[in-house]
Amino acid sequence: MRLVLSRLFAGLALALAAALAHADVEGLNPAQEVRYQALIAELRCLVCQNQTIAESSAPLAVDLRNQVKTQIVAGRSQAEIIDYLTQRYGDFVLYRPPFKASTALLWLGPFLLLLGGLVWALRYVRGTRQPAATTEKPVDPEAVQRLLAETQAALAAQDAPARNPKE
Amino acid sequence: MKYLVPIVVLLGLIALFAVGLTRDPREVPSPLVGKPAPAFALPGLGGTPAQLTPADWRGRTVLVNYFASWCAGCRVEHPLLMQLAREQGVEIVGLAYKDTDADTQAWLDRHGNPYRSVIADTAGSAGLDWGVYGVPETFVVGPDGTILYKQIGPMTPEAWETKIRPLLAGTGKS
Known part of the structure; x- marks a missing residue:
């Protein structure tokens, strides 16, 4: 029963989605539809900020889709439509903002981080290889002997009282 | 100073997050x-006056407030708008965004009307042009018709005192 119901709902949802998608491109010829789909997949919905206006069902996204459609039908170019929207909502509506002073860090940031990381890694590798050879002091055999003797003495002294109470 | 670089990087990140977050x-x-x-x-609420344009308030500094009867944030800012209009004589133009005239009128009757004029932006077309x-x-529009400031979300006493009031004072209005 459950399976039947869930299938029924899935079917209904699909039919609804198909109907909506169909209604959305009504009045566009195939070439216009391609441009329309490409454009709305590049534009950000300002209400639900991590969705494109193609994905979002927020009223504002619907308005913006209609606006894009109207302008495509009116024969406006892609650049003109994008201009129209950025004049109102700023570069934020674009999922690929243009490169300019205020977005330089956005575009170049990852490369700067990569460069910084490379510089750091190079310095680190060099720093661990070379100074290690020069700072190493020759081992003094007498000091080793002394240290060994001291350690043995200390261990013996520690062992002796520790064993006594148990035995 | 072995740790100079990591410390500088850390401080930089802290500064970045302190601002960004x-x-x-x-x-x-x-x-x-x-x-x-x-x-x-666009027409005024209920069709009167027949048509209003931003030129109608040229020469004065006004607040242009987009609101709707279905909007919760508008209820939040409404008492402040009432107070500004009544006590400070601020001229507020209301744009009823994507709302029916009947609902807007009922809302204004219930909560009070702080607006000098109410414009019916039923389809949200003006809102689209204004980037709403x-x-x-809320937009602050200067006497020459330039947008001086935009308040996104409910107007707050802080925003009024620190951002908007100085703009109104600077243009010779209370």
Whole structure:
């Protein structure tokens, strides 16, 4: 029963989605539809900020889709439509903002981080290889002997009282 | 100073986060600030007056407030707008965004009407031109028709005191 119901709902949802998608491109010829789909997949919905206006069902996204459609039908170019929207909502509506002073860090940031990381890694590798050879002091055999003797003495002294109470 | 570089990087990150994480990502800066207010010609609430345009308040500094009866944030800012209009004589133009005249009128009857004029933006067309993406939004429009400031979300006493009031004072209005 459950399976039947869930299938029924899935079917209904699909039919609804198909109907909506169909209604959305009504009045566009195939070439216009391609441009329309490409454009709305590049534009950000300002209400639900991590969705494109193609994905979002927020009223504002619907308005913006209609606006894009109207302008495509009116024969406006892609650049003109994008201009129209950025004049109102700023570069934020674009999922690929243009490169300019205020977005330089956005575009170049990852490369700067990569460069910084490379510089750091190079310095680190060099720093661990070379100074290690020069700072190493020759081992003094007498000091080793002394240290060994001291350690043995200390261990013996520690062992002796520790064993006594148990035995 | 072995740790100088990591410490500098850490301080840089802390500074970046201190600024970045306190900003509200929902507040998209408007490209219209400093530009002329977009024109529209829309009817007043209930069809009277027949047509209103931004030229109707040329020469004065006004607040242009996009609101709707279905909007919760508008209820929040409404008492403040009432107070500004009544006690400080601020001229507020209301744009009823995507609302029916009947609902807008009922809302104003119930909560009070702080607006000098109410314009019916039933289809949200003016809102689209003004870059409105969620009500309430309030624009400060100068006497020459330039948008001086945009408040996204409900007007707050802080925003009024620190951002908007100085703009009104600077243009010779209370």
